[in-house]
Amino acid sequence: MTTMTIAKAINEGLRATLSNNPKSLLMGEDIGPLGGVYRVTDGLIGEFGADRVVDTPLAESGIIGTAIGLALRGYLPVAEIQFDGFVFPGFNQITTQLAKMHSRSNGNLTVPVVIRIPYGGGIGSIEHHSESPEALFAHTPGLRIITPSNPHDAYWMIQQAVACQDPVIVFEPKRRYWLKGEVDTESAGPAEDPFKAHVVREGTDATVVVYGPLVPVALAAANAAAEDGRSIEVIDLRSISPIDFDAIEASVKKTGRLVVAHEAPTFGGIGGEIAARISERAFHSLEAPVIRVGGFHMPYPVAKVEEDYLPDIDRILEALDRTYAY
């Protein structure tokens, strides 16, 4: 066990990937000598060279498109998108090409491309640096989407993403890049399936489902609720596509109440999908409707008011109050 930040854990995960798979390579803007704007790829170009850690031209469609070509040729590209808001010039390649290649070829072609995207708000930044576009990708069949919330997952999930034969988008919670935790780098392989959820806090009265940046927020809310005598179970989803509905269903059957929270706008978001599924699967176990907590239906607001926008402990507690009101 070693203690490190999420950023360092991804760096170590990428290092292990590059060492273990001669056909893996990293590509993206500023990922070479600079080590990426968040320094996630720090030092890797020195170790593996410019052929394995490729500083690309500034062109997201080009990055994703060539990654697809490399993957078709048997390589394992890991593309970095600099910020959430800048993935869209590459959106066409991701949604119309990457996601559909396997299906269009009747299963003959595989495109194991990994795309890393720092996402989410709370860093006081300017426009396009704080968005949570995961639902736009989750709505596209053919993609897998994961999001680690702690260093251990960050270290292993990036390696599992590369090993996966499907295209995987890894949404990295940028405001947690500096969050420290223990990582087991010793074991031969990951203990867990990256597409399964984790119960990160056991409870009996209500379930809160979150992922990525909101996991610590939900845990803090659960602690605050505990002071009022409420026992809250917290689930870290880890995978946004597919979603581990079994884990949520099992929890709801125990607690009877469900709150789903994410930073992305509530409308049309992942929370709605979870609410609908759980209503179908566990209708008779639910004591209250599933409550969603999320961003408002507005472009991500300016930094000075993001606190009003982002789900925080109070917003999750308020949602819990609403479930108890039924």
Add this chain to the structure above:
Amino acid sequence: MGATHLPSTEFDGTELDDQLEAQAEATLGVPPTEMVQLLGPDGRMGTDSVFSEYAERLDAEKLRGFYADMAAIRRFDQEATALQRQGQLALWVPLTGQEAAQIGSGRASQPQDYIFPTYREHGVALTRNVDLAELLKQFRGVSNGGWNPKDTNFHLYTLVLAAQTPHAVGYAMGIQRDQRLAEAQDVEGSAEPKAAVMVYFGDGASSEGDVHESMVFASSYNAPVVFFCQNNHWAISVPTAVQTRIPLSNRAKGYGFPGIRVDGNDVVAVHAVTEWALEHARQGNGPVLIEAFTYRVGAHTTADDPTKYRESSEEALWREKDPLDRLEKYLRAEGMADEAFFAQVAADGDELAAYIRKSTYESDAPDIRTAFANTYVEAHPLVAEELAWFEEYSAGFAGEDEGEGAGR
């Protein structure tokens, strides 16, 4: 030059080909492909067969004005950097080194022209009379814009690289249509001055697909647009060589319009070339690409660390080509400006800095209700529902933490 440089094609002699060749000769032949420079780093004025004529139009007052503008925007840049260091701004994007490219081109535009900047065009903003205090609002995190583009024909900053380039072409197509309509209607006395569009982007952004598509559209419709690429040599940590193997100005040829490389640290040459290009566009001769060869002396942003990717000796070399120094040398040598002038410029700079500092301190967090209000033009039930929830939720905190959490 021109047709003789075009590869021969098997369609030689066909009508279509003749047309293309004639067009190519008309546009590609002018102006020269080497770098245009008038005012050298030594402060001496050189000559150019096409552009000296434009430089000669500049009188001492104009030239002093260029200097004053460049000095003002450099001072502003220093102040904004300081404000960022003090935590007053979330981020700052410095322009030091690029003053001539921006002041020269901005001053060549006319009020009826419309400008699409990217995010570093503080100098161009100055020439368009944008209140620089408003410009800082975006970097302070209190606005995603800050000024009303309609007031100055200076569009909002764009952070998604190259996304503004097709907008510029579309806007130029609109101008073109308006002009045709006006001509068709021939309403007496209604002839507006002819306008063009200028769009700024960097050497890095030139790789984005949007730039390619914009140039195709501009060329297809002969749109009155000037593409102004500031090649400051770095896209964050990535050198221009990763984006292109040839001078970027050469790319214009492939689209069928003129491309000019100009010394971007020479305010006189930039002004001349831009004046020529805007005039070319306004007269209905179609797009032009200008590549201003310049250098970002400081960091990409206040979050960047250039020591990780470049030698400081490179910076030092470019400091010798400083745009302000060379104009100062020229003005002094020609007796166009005295000590009193430079003292006045410095005093004006201090005054500007004080104004910027004060207005930044005073620029408060907005209310999130403005974001609810501005998401749509027309009433929207979901927004109304969420706002109602927000009001009720906020009311629950009334009295608590007075003054904390904007909008509650």
